[in-house]
Amino acid sequence: MRSPINHPSAWRAADIAAGGHWLRPLSGPEVDAVAAMLHSVRTGGKAMLELTPDDVPLGAFAPVLTELTDALEHGIGFRTLRGLPAERLSVDDNRLLFWAIGTHLGVARPQGKASQLMSDVRAAGGEYRGAGGRGYNTNAELDYHTDGTDVVGLYCLRTARSGGISRVASSVAIHNEILHCEPALVERLFQSFPHNRQNEEAADEPPFYLAPVYSFRDGHFAARYIRNHIRASQLRADTLRLTDLDHRALDIVQDLAETDEFRFDMVLQPGDMQFVNNHVVIHARTHYEDYDEPERKRHLLRLWLSVPHGRPLCEGLRDVYKSVEPNTVRGGFKGQHVGPALRAYQARAAAALGMRDTPY
Template identity: 40%
Template sequence: MQPMAVGERVAWDAAGLAADRGWIFTLDDRARRDLISAVRKVADPDRPLFDFGRNEFDLGSALPVLRAAFAEQRNGTGLALVRGLPREGVTEAEFRLMTWAIGLHFGVARPQGKASQYLSAVRNEGTDYRSAGGRGYSSNAKLDFHVDGCDVVGLACYNVAKSGGMSLCTSSIAVHNLLARERPDLLELLYEPFCFSRQNEQAPDEGPYVRCPIYGVAEGVLFGRWNRNRAASAQKLEGVAPWTPRQAEALDLLDALLQRPDLMYSMWLEPGDLQLMNNHTALHSRTQFEDWEEPERRRVLYRLWLAPPDSRRLPPGWEDPFKTVEPGAVRGGIRGFRWDDTCRAFEARQAATLGMTVPG
C-alpha cells in the first residue's frame, strides 16, 4: 500500500510540532475581558445550557483568535492550543458557561455518555477505566491513546492536578505513513472494520458495539480512528469475532508507534488553556495523576464535543459511530439514556443557526 499524499503539517512528529508554533494562539488582555464580559452579561444559574443561544454571546476580539485556532485544527496540524482564557477571579460556573459559549460559535455540541450530557467535567470521580462501563474522563488513570466520538474535541482547563495529568498526542497520519513505509502488510488490515464497545452507554435502539475501520479515505483525504480500551472491551461481547494473530500484531504495533518518543508530543495544560483536537487526524492520551485534597483545588477541565459546520465527508464504513458520513451534518456523540425531545430541539436550533443539516 502506497502512503497517502497528505499535508506535511498534519503528519507531524514530536520535534516538528515543537518547532512549528503556528498551532499555539494567545488571547490578549482585551480578548480576555471581552470573553468574561460576554459570559457575565447573560449568566444565570437557573438557566440550563440548552437555553443559551449563540447570539447572546458577543465574544468580541476573542472571536478572531478562536476562529484561527479552529481553522488550525481542521486545516493545519489537527491540533490547536489557545492560551489565556479568563481564569483569575473566574468561578467554575462562569468558566463552564464560557466553554459552552465558545462551542455555540463553532459547532453543534454532541452528547458524551449515558447521562446524555453535552458538556462534561473531566475530574476524578473514582471510576474504573478498565471496567465494562469505564470512562477515562471520570478517573485519574493513565489513558490509552484514543479519539473521542466526534469531529472536534475541546478541553478547557480550570484546575490542574497536584502531580501528573500530562496531555499526550500523536498524529494518526504520521503513524499511518510510517506503517505504509515499514509494514504495509499490517496497515492493510487497519482499513478493515473493527468492533468497539459502547461501554454500556448505548441508547435503547443501539447495539452494544459499533463497527468501523481504523483508517479510511474520503474524497482524497485520509482519516484515522482508534480506541484500544473500547476495542479490547468489545472482544468480550457476544457476536464479536476475536482478533486474528495478524490483527493483534497490527494493533499492538499501532499502539507502540503512538507512544514512540519521536512521534508523541507531550504538553502540560495550564489553567486558562483550551486544547482543540481534530479526532480524524490526531489521537490523545493522558498520564495518571494525583489530585489535591482540597475540593476547590482538584483537577477539572471542561470537555466539549462538537460537530462543526465545515466538517468533511467521512470515509465509507464510518456510518455506525457517526450516524452519517455527510459533511456539515450534526453527527457523532454518545446519545446515552436521556437523549430526548429537548436534546433534539437544541440540536435543531443550533444546526439552523450554523446552516447545518440534521440526519433524519
Template identity: 40%
Template structure:
C-alpha cells in the same frame, strides 16, 4: 484492503512531535480585549437566564475574537489538527462562569454535541476513584494512564480549571504520522487497519440494542486520512458474542499502532496550565493521558471541562465515520 493501493499521507496534519513542540502555529493567546468581550457575553448570558444548551453563537457574537477563532478553525481543518488557546482567567471566575465562557467560545468553533446517554453537554474530567479496567467505566473518571483513542465527535475540547499535583500530561499524536510510519514498516499490517473493527459502546451488558459499533481505524478520503481508535474499546467489544473476533493479524496491527504512537519521535506532550483550552480534531489526532497524582483537598483537585462539537459546516470527513461517530446527530 490491498496494501499496494495505500499511499503515504502528505499533509500539514502529518506532523511529528519534536517538529511542532515549539510551533507558534499551535498556540494562540487571548488578549485582554478578547477576555473582556467574552466576559461581557458571559454577563449577558447570565442576565438572560437561558439554559446552557439554548445558547448559540448567534446569540453572542464575538467580533473582536473572530480572527483568533478563525486561526483555531484553520488549524483544526487544514493545519496541524489541534490548537491550544491560552489565557482564560479561570481563577477569577466561578465554575458556572467558566462553563459559560467556555460554552460561548466553543460554540463559535462548532455545533455542541451531547457526550453521553444523559445528554450532558459539558463533562468535568475528575477522578471519581473508579477502576479503568471495568468495561463500563470511562477513562476520564480515573487517574490512570489512558490508551490512545479518539472521542465520538469531530472536535474534543478541554478547558483546564485546575491542574494535577503531578503528571496528567495530554499526549497527542498525528494519525497520519502513525499511518505513514506503519506503512514504512509493514504495509500489510496497515491494510489490516482499513478493515472494520468492533468498538464497545461501554453500555451495561443487558442494555437494549447493539453493544458495539463497527468502524475502520484508517480511512482515506480525498487525500486526507481519517482515523478512529481506542484499544480498550476494541478489546472490551469482545465481551459481546456477536462482535467480530480479533485475529492474530489484527492484534499485530493494533500492537504496531500503539508502538508507533508511543514513540517520543511521534507524540507530543502538552502540559496544561489553568486557563488553557485544547481543541483536537478527532479525525486527525489520537490522544491519551499520562497517569497523574492529585491533590488531597477537593477544591484543589485536577478539573478539566470537556466539550464536544461537530465541524459539519466546515469539514468533510471520510463517509465511513458518519455512523460510527456522533457527527450529524446534533
C-alpha cells in the same frame, strides 16, 4: 497502491516543538472581549441550551476562533488557547464561558449514558479497563485514542498535584510510518474492528458496532482509534475475535505514538482551552495524583463538537457517527436520556451554523 499523505497534519513532535503553532496565548484585548462576552451572555438570561451564536458577541476574540477552526481542519489538527480567566470565575461561570465559545464552533454532542453535552473530567471513582470503562472519570493513564466526534474541547480549571500530562500524536504521520515499515498492517487498519459501547448504548442501538481505524473518502483521511473499546469488545461472546494480525496492527499505532519521534507533550494550565480534531490527531494522558482537598482536585470540562464544513467520512463509520456527510450533525454517544430539550437544542444549533440536523 496506498501512498503517504502529504498534509500539515502529518507532523512529528520536533515539528510542533520548533514551530510553536500549537499554542495561542491570548492578548489583553482578547481576554477583555471574552469577559465582555461572558457578561453579555450572563445578563441575557438565556439558558445554555437556548444560546445561539447571535447571543454570544465575540468582539476582538472572533479572529482567535477563525484561526482555531483553520488550524483544526487545514493545519496541524490541534490548538491550545492560553490565558482564559478560569481561576477568577466560578465553576458555573466557566461552564457557561466554555459553552458560549462552543456555540460558534459546532453542535455539542452527547457523551455517554446520561446523554450529557458537557462532561466534568475528574477522578470520580470510574474504572478505565473493562466492559463499561471510560477514562474521563478516572485518574488512570489513558491509551492513545480518539473521542467520538469531529472535535473534542478541554477547558482546564484546576490541575493535579502531579501528572496528568496531555499527549498528542499525528494519526496521519503514524499512518505514513506504518505504510513505510509494515504495509500489511496499514491494510488491516483500513478494515473493520469490533467496538464495545461500554454499556452506554441507547435502547435502539446494539451493544457493539464495527468501524475501521483508518479510512479515506473523496481524498480525505480519517482515523478512529479507541483501543479500550476494541479491547472491551473481546469480553463479549457475540463479537468478532481479534487475530494476532489484528493485535499487531493495533499495537503498532500505540507503540509509535508513545515514541519521542511522534509524541508531543503539553501541561495544560488553568485557563487553557485545548481543541483536537479527532480525525487526524490521537491523544492520551498520563496518570495523575490529586490533592487531598476537594476544592483543589484536578478538574477539566469537556465538549464534543460536530463542526460545520468538516470532512466527509466513509460509509464504514455510519453506525457510530449516524451521518457521514460533511456539514451534518454527527457523532457523539447518544446515551439513554435524550429528551425534547436536547432535540430542540440540536435543531436550533444546527440551523444557526447552517448545518443539516440529524434527528435522533
